[in-house]
Amino acid sequence: xxxxxxxxxxxxxxxxxxxxxxxxxxxxxxxxxxxxxxxxxxxxxxxxxxxxxxxxxxxxxxxxxxxxxxxxxxxxxxxxxxxxxxxxxxxxxxxxxxxxxxxxxxxxxxxxxxxxxxxxxxxxxxxxxxxxxxxxxxxxxxxxxxxxxxxxxxxxxxxxxxxxxxxxxxxxxxxxxxxxxxxxxxxxxxxxxxxxxxxxxxxxxxxxxxxxxxxxxxxxxxxxxxxxxxxxxxxxxxxxxxxxxxxxxxxxxxxxxxxxxxxxxxxxxxxxxxxxxxxxxxxxxxxxxxxxxxxxxxxxxxxxxxxxxxxxxxxxxxxxxxxxxxxxxxxxxxxxxxxxxxxxxxxxxxxxxxxxxxxxxxxxxxxxxxxxxxxxxxxxxxxxxxxxxxxxxxxxxxxxxxxxxxxxxxxxxxxxxxxxxxxxxxxxxxxxxxxxxxxxxxxxxxxxxxxxxxxxxxxxxxxxxxxxxxxx
Amino acid sequence: xxxxxxxxxxxxxxxxxxxxxxxxxxxxxxxxxxxxxxxxxxxxxxxxxxxxxxxxxxxxxxxxxxxxxxxxxxxxxxxxxxxxxxxxxxxxxxxxxxxxxxxxxxxxxxxxxxxxxxxxxxxxxxxxxxxxxxxxxxxxxxxxxxxxxxxxxxxxxxxxxxxxxxxxxxxxxxxxxxxxxxxxxxxxxxxxxxxxxxxxxxxxxxxxxxxxxxxxxxxxxxxxxxxxxxxxxxxxxxxxxxxxxxxxxxxxxxxxxxxxxxxxxxxxxxxxxxxxxxxx
Ligand SMILES: Cc1cc2nc3c(=O)[nH]c(=O)nc-3n(C[C@H](O)[C@H](O)[C@H](O)COP(=O)(O)OP(=O)(O)OC[C@H]3O[C@@H](n4cnc5c(N)ncnc54)[C@H](O)[C@@H]3O)c2cc1C
Ligand SMILES: Cc1cc2nc3c(=O)[nH]c(=O)nc-3n(C[C@H](O)[C@H](O)[C@H](O)COP(=O)(O)OP(=O)(O)OC[C@H]3O[C@@H](n4cnc5c(N)ncnc54)[C@H](O)[C@@H]3O)c2cc1C
Ligand code: SF4
Ligand code: FES
Numbered sequence: 001x002x003x004x005x006x007x008x009x010x011x012x013x014x015x016x017x018x019x020x021x022x023x024x025x026x027x028x029x030x031x032x033x034x035x036x037x038x039x040x041x042x043x044x045x046x047x048x049x050x051x052x053x054x055x056x057x058x059x060x061x062x063x064x065x066x067x068x069x070x071x072x073x074x075x076x077x078x079x080x081x082x083x084x085x086x087x088x089x090x091x092x093x094x095x096x097x098x099x100x101x102x103x104x105x106x107x108x109x110x111x112x113x114x115x116x117x118x119x120x121x122x123x124x125x126x127x128x129x130x131x132x133x134x135x136x137x138x139x140x141x142x143x144x145x146x147x148x149x150x151x152x153x154x155x156x157x158x159x160x161x162x163x164x165x166x167x168x169x170x171x172x173x174x175x176x177x178x179x180x181x182x183x184x185x186x187x188x189x190x191x192x193x194x195x196x197x198x199x200x201x202x203x204x205x206x207x208x209x210x211x212x213x214x215x216x217x218x219x220x221x222x223x224x225x226x227x228x229x230x231x232x233x234x235x236x237x238x239x240x241x242x243x244x245x246x247x248x249x250x251x252x253x254x255x256x257x258x259x260x261x262x263x264x265x266x267x268x269x270x271x272x273x274x275x276x277x278x279x280x281x282x283x284x285x286x287x288x289x290x291x292x293x294x295x296x297x298x299x300x301x302x303x304x305x306x307x308x309x310x311x312x313x314x315x316x317x318x319x320x321x322x323x324x325x326x327x328x329x330x331x332x333x334x335x336x337x338x339x340x341x342x343x344x345x346x347x348x349x350x351x352x353x354x355x356x357x358x359x360x361x362x363x364x365x366x367x368x369x370x371x372x373x374x375x376x377x378x379x380x381x382x383x384x385x386x387x388x389x390x391x392x393x394x395x396x397x398x399x400x401x402x403x404x405x406x407x408x409x410x411x412x413x414x415x416x417x418x419x420x421x422x423x424x425x426x427x428x429x430x431x432x433x434x435x436x437x438x439x440x441x442x443x444x445x446x447x448x449x450x451x452x453x454x455x456x457x458x459x460x461x462x463x464x465x466x467x468x469x470x471x472x
Numbered sequence: 473x474x475x476x477x478x479x480x481x482x483x484x485x486x487x488x489x490x491x492x493x494x495x496x497x498x499x500x501x502x503x504x505x506x507x508x509x510x511x512x513x514x515x516x517x518x519x520x521x522x523x524x525x526x527x528x529x530x531x532x533x534x535x536x537x538x539x540x541x542x543x544x545x546x547x548x549x550x551x552x553x554x555x556x557x558x559x560x561x562x563x564x565x566x567x568x569x570x571x572x573x574x575x576x577x578x579x580x581x582x583x584x585x586x587x588x589x590x591x592x593x594x595x596x597x598x599x600x601x602x603x604x605x606x607x608x609x610x611x612x613x614x615x616x617x618x619x620x621x622x623x624x625x626x627x628x629x630x631x632x633x634x635x636x637x638x639x640x641x642x643x644x645x646x647x648x649x650x651x652x653x654x655x656x657x658x659x660x661x662x663x664x665x666x667x668x669x670x671x672x673x674x675x676x677x678x679x680x681x682x683x684x685x686x687x688x689x690x691x692x693x694x695x696x697x698x699x700x701x702x703x704x705x706x707x708x709x710x711x712x713x714x715x716x717x718x719x720x721x722x723x724x725x726x727x728x729x730x731x732x733x734x735x736x737x738x739x740x741x742x743x744x745x746x747x748x749x750x751x752x
Contacts, residue, residue: 220690249698256728264694265695281515282541282739283516405693
């Protein structure tokens with residue numbers, strides 16, 4: 001107890017460790033790696049927050065979640081209030097708590113982190129969202145009176161889900177059109193089960209459906225219906241959140257050999273189609289023994305870690321640049337290394353080598369060194385003459401980025417695109433060049449993050465609401 | 473869920489299925505395909521839209537039993553439903569007045585070529601339809617095809633329906649007899665499309681083939697379906713499925729189609745051992 005009149009000195013609490021599956025165990029299953037904080041640990045962790053007057057953590061959160069606010073409510077054991085505080089700005093906290101790059105956002109700025117480990121904002125967000133999913137009453141937020149306006153949302157990734165959730169509450173009728181048979185976008189087809197259990201995504205979508213959002217699966221807009229036809233069918237506004245969705249290949253010899261995959265294919269087969277349960281599930285996947293993944297972003301980490309779980313004896317990440325330029329979340333790199341993923345830095349792929357049956361047996365690499373900084377500010381890798389060498393492999397996964405899928409844009413007149421094929425949209429509103437059409441997420445920015453896609457969705461939703469009530 | 477309205481075995485191991493899918497029926501064009509999933513555990517497989525009824529809101533597909541999915545599909549009946557039907561996918565066949573056209577089909581392509589032959593005839597072309605099968609008992613849809621053709625030829629590998637031979641033989645024969653063919657349209661097994669293209673190349677007849685690489689999403693998202701055409705990589709699902717048969721790298725296509733051979737055999741074997749009662 002603190003003495004009266006004296007400011008109680010906070011006892012220093014260490015960062016509460018996140019309990020997780022042992023590396024050797026989890027490297028053989030697809031269950032989620034961290035178990036989540038216990039109630040006690042979460043409350044203790046929350047107490048580490050200094051409740052700053054000018055919280056730096058918020059400034060680097062793309063949607064400006066009231067972090068000290070929700071953390072305080074956790075410390076007080078008011079979990080139901082805490083999650084509602086987050087929902088004011090973030091509709092998918094169970095997802096964001098798991099996949100946001102906190103180390104370059106909230107946690108990267110947290111003042112406690114100057115001397116100690118920062119407050120584990122991500123773990124706390126995840127805790128309180130999971131708590132609500134498990135023990136919450138599931139009561140629905142109040143909905144505004146019906147406006148009679150109809151909105152079509154194309155794509156059910158984080159951008160589309162956010163738009164749908166916001167607009168249904170504002171009283172509009174919302175229909176989501178999704179190309180796949182399951183909603184969620186990258187959250188479902190890209191990010192693996194061991195990082196983001198699909199049940200969590202489906203429960204979020206289910207929540208939207210309970211609010212009255214209609215979900216049309218198996219509907220590729222541009223094929224079964226065009227954006228213009230949506231207007232003819234009576235929709236008053238259309239939001240396009242179709243993601244990036246175009247695999248990048250390396251354009252090097254041997255790329256069409258059997259067992260050379262784009263990360264999109266490798267991950268879609270495994271996650272969406274559940275090829276890791278083959279032959280119980282019908283979709284097959286190549287189970288490589290020596291696997292090379294090219295690239296070092298989140299997609300590459302997910303691919304290399306999936307390969308381990310599918311029985312790889314060696315899973316190697318080959319990256320053109322050095323460790324300091326690795327773009328993946330710190331936690332993913334750490335988990336990957338714990339699970340046995342090895343890194344080969346400063347190496348560029350030159351060609352894939354096949355046997356007489358067209359199957360991959362190796363890759364030729366070229367050593368690089370770091371030169372002058374390039375446009376991105378990172379030091380440009382330059383080839384070292386004559387340093388070619390061969391790496392044995394029987395599966396290669398190309399995870400060097402994505403481009404803009406042209407399918408929808410090609411069938412929509414009047415939609416301006418930039419030189420890379422991404423849709424041009426006003427940054428503050430998401431308005432495109434076509435009246436009544438908004439866009440946001442990866443199809444506007446290029447591959448980014450879940451939280452940025454959600455932020456874009458929220459801004460577009462506000463702008464759509466204004467349009468539907470006040471005009472363009 | 474998509475309901476099966478009609479199911480019929482056209483020939484041994486070749487089935488016709490009519491599915492309620494009004495949105496797709498409304499938009500379907502000759503040469504397009506759908507990707508289906510049977511149920512929660514199913515794989516995504518592409519099948520050509522062999523016909524549609526916009527009024528009824530149905531599409532018709534004809535498939536051959538080759539592996540697990542098609543065997544499983546064959547056990548379903550009218551009244552059953554399947555989980556997913558996505559489409560219409562792919563670029564529609566380019567329908568134009570060209571002159572004399574040979575529309576050729578084998579295996580499932582006997583059905584899949586029908587909408588193209590029909591549209592080409594409606595566009596004022598002279599349509600010669602040629603179908604092939606190993607043996608007479610594998611033929612089907614002869615009447616349907618005769619109706620949409622100016623000339624209709626059948627050829628069988630074993631000669632059980634004369635003449636004996638393959639589509640490439642019939643094309644050579646037509647040309648030898650002094651008739652002119654301006655364009656060949658081929659759908660069916662890869663080997664047939666390849667030999668057809670090889671036969672027409674020296675004759676200088678442009679040949680469009682309908683490529684059947686392995687696919688997943690069918691929207692250009694995964695690159696699984698990539699083929700090499702004229703030295704560049706194309707995605708069969710969005711850049712095709714129709715390509716110039718003389719430009720296709722058939723070896724790469726045939727190799728990539730074998731990508732999952734071991735898994736496919738294992739999968740079918742496991743399914744058959746669990747379901748032998750249902751098959752017999
Ligand atoms: C493997 C992987 C790992 C990642 N890891 C992280 C991470 O850890 N943290 C993080 O913040 N970000 C991560 N990202 C990035 C993040 O997932 C994306 O930035 C985000 O999902 C983009 O959201 P979106 O709504 O714009 O599009 P998407 O999530 O791509 O969703 C688009 C949806 O639209 C559908 N669609 C496409 N075309 C059509 C059409 N014509 N008609 C109808 N529907 C259509 C698609 O099927 C899809 O469901 C990762 C991405 C990948 C691929
Ligand atoms: C554009 C297109 C249109 C097609 N139209 C028809 C049609 O109208 N009728 C018909 O019977 N068949 C059609 N096919 C072929 C059909 O998709 C395959 O026969 C089917 O996928 C086999 O699945 P399975 O599980 O029964 O056999 P599996 O045992 O999985 O495979 C048998 C063979 O089929 C091919 N195949 C396997 N999986 C796929 C896949 N996901 N995508 C494509 N090919 C695959 C492989 O080359 C394999 O060697 C078409 C293919 C394409 C690409
Ligand atoms: S910066 Fe850190 S200590 Fe300050 S409010 Fe944010 S989470 Fe709490
Ligand atoms: S099937 Fe995925 S890109 Fe064609």
